[in-house]
Amino acid sequence: TITRYYNLELKVVKLSPDGYERPVWTANGQFPAPLIQANKGDRLVINVTNNFGEGTAIHWHGIFQRESNWYDGVPGQTQCPIPDGVSFIYNYALDQSGTYWYHSHFMTQYVDGFVGPLIILDPDDPYKNSYQEDYVVLISDWYHSLSSLLLAQRLAPHYLGFSPYPDSVLISGLGQYNCSSPAAGENCNPNVPLPAYNVQKGKKYRFRIINTSALALSTFSIDNHPLSVIEVDGIPVKRAKAVNILQIHVAQRYSVILTANQPVANYYIRASIIDTCLLPRTTETINYNSSINYNATGILHYYGAESNKPTSTPYPVTMQSCGDLDPSVIRPYNNCPAPTNVTNEFVFNITFDRSENDIGILGINFSTYIPTFDNPTNQRIIGKENYKDFEKDQNAFGYDIPYGCVQITVLNNLIVNHPFHLHGHTFWLVASGPGPFLSNITTYNLENPVIRDTTNILPGSHIVIRYLADNPGVWAFHCHIEWHVSSGLVAQLIERPSEFSNQTLPEDVRALCSRYKKQKRLAT
Ligand code: C2O
Numbered sequence: 001t002i003t004r005y006y007n008l009e010l011k012v013v014k015l016s017p018d019g020y021e022r023p024v025w026t027a028n029g030q031f032p033a034p035l036i037q038a039n040k041g042d043r044l045v046i047n048v049t050n051n052f053g054e055g056t057a058i059h060w061h062g063i064f065q066r067e068s069n070w071y072d073g074v075p076g077q078t079q080c081p082i083p084d085g086v087s088f089i090y091n092y093a094l095d096q097s098g099t100y101w102y103h104s105h106f107m108t109q110y111v112d113g114f115v116g117p118l119i120i121l122d123p124d125d126p127y128k129n130s131y132q133e134d135y136v137v138l139i140s141d142w143y144h145s146l147s148s149l150l151l152a153q154r155l156a157p158h159y160l161g162f163s164p165y166p167d168s169v170l171i172s173g174l175g176q177y178n179c180s181s182p183a184a185g186e187n188c189n190p191n192v193p194l195p196a197y198n199v200q201k202g203k204k205y206r207f208r209i210i211n212t213s214a215l216a217l218s219t220f221s222i223d224n225h226p227l228s229v230i231e232v233d234g235i236p237v238k239r240a241k242a243v244n245i246l247q248i249h250v251a252q253r254y255s256v257i258l259t260a261n262q263p264v265a266n267y268y269i270r271a272s273i274i275d276t277c278l279l280p281r282t283t284e285t286i287n288y289n290s291s292i293n294y295n296a297t298g299i300l301h302y303y304g305a306e307s308n309k310p311t312s313t314p315y316p317v318t319m320q321s322c323g324d325l326d327p328s329v330i331r332p333y334n335n336c337p338a339p340t341n342v343t344n345e346f347v348f349n350i351t352f353d354r355s356e357n358d359i360g361i362l363g364i365n366f367s368t369y370i371p372t373f374d375n376p377t378n379q380r381i382i383g384k385e386n387y388k389d390f391e392k393d394q395n396a397f398g399y400d401i402p403y404g405c406v407q408i409t410v411l412n413n414l415i416v417n418h419p420f421h422l423h424g425h426t427f428w429l430v431a432s433g434p435g436p437f438l439s440n441i442t443t444y445n446l447e448n449p450v451i452r453d454t455t456n457i458l459p460g461s462h463i464v465i466r467y468l469a470d471n472p473g474v475w476a477f478h479c480h481i482e483w484h485v486s487s488g489l490v491a492q493l494i495e496r497p498s499e500f501s502n503q504t505l506p507e508d509v510r511a512l513c514s515r516y517k518k519q520k521r522l523a524t
Pocket residue numbers: 059061103105251421423476478480
């Protein structure tokens with residue numbers, strides 16, 4: 001196996017991604033954070049130096065972390081935060097391939113910019129010879145205020161509970177805010193370049209699209225170029241009819257093939273937030289104002305074209321719903337039926353409630369997750385014979401899930417979307433639909449269901465997922481809307497703790513906790 005080394009120095013830098021200048025949480029001064037790339041079977045050794053001025057922890061979204069649960073990067077569940085001024089090494093093997101990303105899992109830090117792409121190539125990729133070049137595109141909603149300030153407003157007493165609205169949308173870290181609008185202030189740069197991707201007429205290209213947003217479903221399209229989906233959250237899929245507009249929920253990834261078969265010219269690449277998918281909003285909605293710009297553009301440049309602006313026109317928006325992409329275009333490439341023999345079953349109701357001081361909180365079956373940063377759940381299991389004290393934890397589900405098939409039904413009775421992500425696994429999406437799950441009328445698709453790691457649950461709807469408990473550890477299962485995470489919409493799935501307790505925690509992971517506690521003591 002090949003070991004690949006990366007260094008990430010984390011620091012806050014003033015940048016103007018969409019023209020508007022603000023402090024951005026960067027790695028090596030870059031936003032988005034640098035591309036991490038490896039081959040299937042490699043090992044990644046990533047040395048992180050935290051100079052953010054606060055704690056951090058990095059989650060490698062979609063990576064299984066087999067026998068390395070402590071590198072999953074969830075403070076309070078799998079590690080203590082990396083204190084400010086401290087270096088820490090993440091070290092894990094890759095037994096999967098595809099399009100992934102990494103982001104802070106500490107507070108709402110990723111909303112302030114700490115997100116980056118993680119690509120794992122596979123010499124046996126069925127589509128390896130179907131394209132000339134491989135481009136990575138990050139789409140993100142973007143906020144001009146610090147996430148901590150927006151969060152404080154959201155968690156104020158009496159507030160109705162809706163998420164803050166973004167100010168704009170970015171393509172690979174670049175957007176176009178209207179600098180002459182009243183909200184732009186003085187330090188606004190109206191000349192942010194458009195991100196450009198070069199193609200040669202007659203060739204084919206793979207675009208890997210990652211939605212790193214905090215809140216918003218985004219659309220992605222390239223004028224005059226339909227996109228044929230070949231990968232969903234790391235899983236190769238059968239080629240079906242190409243789509244004009246890709247809709248991609250928070251934390252999801254798609255690879256598409258673009259055929260450069262149009263006249264040599266420049267064409268707009270577009271990413272948009274669909275305002276109606278963010279509804280409802282009220283006059284109280286945090287950050288909503290008339291200057292928001294929910295469209296970002298980039299350029300698809302054919303070699304040989306003049307360097308003028310495109311004149312192409314967008315595809316008409318024909319979205320059926322604010323949910324995931326039509327399942328018929330994302331069937332797995334390899335037939336992989338869902339397990340039929342369910343050994344553990346959970347029903348999770350997404351609930352909204354008010355705390356004693358009238359703060360809006362979310363939960364699962366009215367249990368709201370509050371992390372204990374300095375006492376991660378997995379450290380209460382590893383190396384202990386009597387590991388049961390995690391049962392006192394809020395939202396700790398699934399004790400002693402044996403090897404077998406877990407089924408989770410999630411009911412969303414609320415009026416907003418909830419894109420749910422499962423750590424450490426992919427799942428089969430065996431059912432979804434409006435209303436509550438009713439076993440007498442809902443039909444399962446066990447034959448060829450969609451397989452992925454993040455799926456949206458529409459308002460007033462349900463999903464049913466199945467996954468194999470083949471990875472002992474503590475795994476988060478949560479809505480990926482970062483504002484909802486901060487309101488407690490998180491579960492911990494404790495998988496086979498009796499086997500997990502035998503694994504050995506690396507000394508430097510344990511040492512993080514004493515260092516974090518010490519820094520906290522000094523700070524108070
Ligand atoms: Cu990308 Cu727990 O998340």
